[in-house]
Amino acid sequence: MKWTIAGMAFGSAMLAMAGSAAADGELNIYNWGNYTSPDLIKKFEETFKVKVTVTDYDSNDAALAKVRAGGHGFDIVVPSANYMPIWISEGLLLESRPDQMENFKNVDERWVNVDWDPGRHYSVPWQWGSTGVLVDTSIYKGDINTSAIAFDPPAELVGKINVTPEMNDVMSMVIWYVGGEYCSDDKEMLKKARDKLVEAKPKWISMDYGVIEKFASHDFGAALYWNGAALRSRLANKDVRYGYPKEGYPLFMDSVAILKDAKNVENAKLFQNFIMDPQNAAMISAFANYANGIKGSEPFLPKEMIGAPEVEIPADAVARGHFLKPCPPAVQELYTKIWTDLLK
């Protein structure tokens, strides 16, 4: 009896090995966890009769490490803007020329000539958003469009602030807050930034992921966090508002690119074109609550997202948002040192 079970397990394992050999009509997507709309995948599968497999990663570095090592079997990857130059310069991506694809006309002009992929020769927009300030306005009534909420907190918010544990986001915001330039190695400015962080940290409650629940339960009064989570926090607690710091705030965008050693290049290209269709792009946003960068997708969005102040950056705040460039290694090292100091 026991051996029958063992035999069955082993047999099924052998079948699994045989079944995973590459065949036509497949697409292997390597994307951030909990980021890919299942409805979108289903529609793509049904439209093109392609079997799609989605595999998760949880950081840019992990994805990069696996793809660099080779033999990964993925066709598509979704790197963040600040990592894209590394992917391109190391020759890991295929120049699939999305700019010559049929649906490229739908891409918002704003996202065509981006620093990390000028003219979009490699990648198409997936989702973008910002890191800003979330405030429960039932606790604090003052101006929320400032990073002072986290770095010089008003008395009402002391001990109720959560700061995202993302080094680049926090470092850039504090550097702009003390009047510096991101990626600068000006020692005096960095000392000011460091002192600011060290002084502010005792006034924070935590440096964690996941804020929506804590705003709902009124454990948090404020947070430095992503806009998609801000939208969901407001739906869970009507007093939560999202501020775009006047000192400057970081933007992020993840873009869909094809790997140079992809096995299913044609399907991957179909996918790039597919997600530039407004209706399909809206499915991406509906799942993860971030904007998608495709014109004409608004009418297809869920109603709580249409015109939401967390998704649509107010005109007067647009210029203060910046994409973070990768800093030179020496500077990055300095920032990491400050960051580790802070986490101690």
Place this chain on the structure above:
Amino acid sequence: MASGFSIRRQPGFAAIACLCFAMLYLPILTLVLFSFNAGQSVAVWEGLSWRWYESAWANQTVQDVSVRSLQVASVSAILATIAATMAALATTRNKPFRGEAAIYAVMNTPLIVPEIVTAIALLIFFASIKVSTGYTGMGYLFAAHTAFCIPFAYLPIRARLEGMDLTLETAAADLYATPWNAFRRVTLPLLWPGIIAGLMLAFVISLDDVVITELVKSGGQDTLPTYMLGQLRRVVTPEINAISTVFLLLSVVIVTLFFFLSRKKS
């Protein structure tokens, strides 16, 4: 002895013990509790419901990754146990031989080497095989899991063998049993609880693994733990609690069985 030093009678013992238990179990209890939450939240209680269990059960991805986890755990636990049983027999049913200690140490390195080191080594090593052969199937996960499960299967089997008298086999041989018959009729039946215990321990260890799986997996090879890891950064619903609770229950059942099987009969 009776009136000697006893750690249990030191001041503060009860308080420290309670604190330790609270630290260990309160977070898990909270997690389990909120898996029954009727609301969307993992922090605000909104009443009792099974909805997250239902939604996890109906979630196709969760089904796929769970089946894959069980498959990897079954295959690698069986392979690891076979290897561990042979190794345990070779290192206990003979006269001690030169280098036995070294073999023992080599077999147990997965217990000492940090998991991330093994994971990165396997990532690089397997990647070159993947590139040269083009094979990206489940075999790599099976191999990796089998390798780090071997010491976990080996230790209970060896412990069981050490408690078994060598004279049993000698007696069987005296009665004209062939070595194979002595093994089948005497050693194996006595050893069986140890083998099952080792198998179950290996199974649980493989089921729990995150780091090695994350770096070894190819496309479409997410297991339950790597899937859960990927969910965490964004919105967390009590569905994750429900999955974790079922996972926890499975581990507890297996470890309890392990405990009863490996307990020495007095």
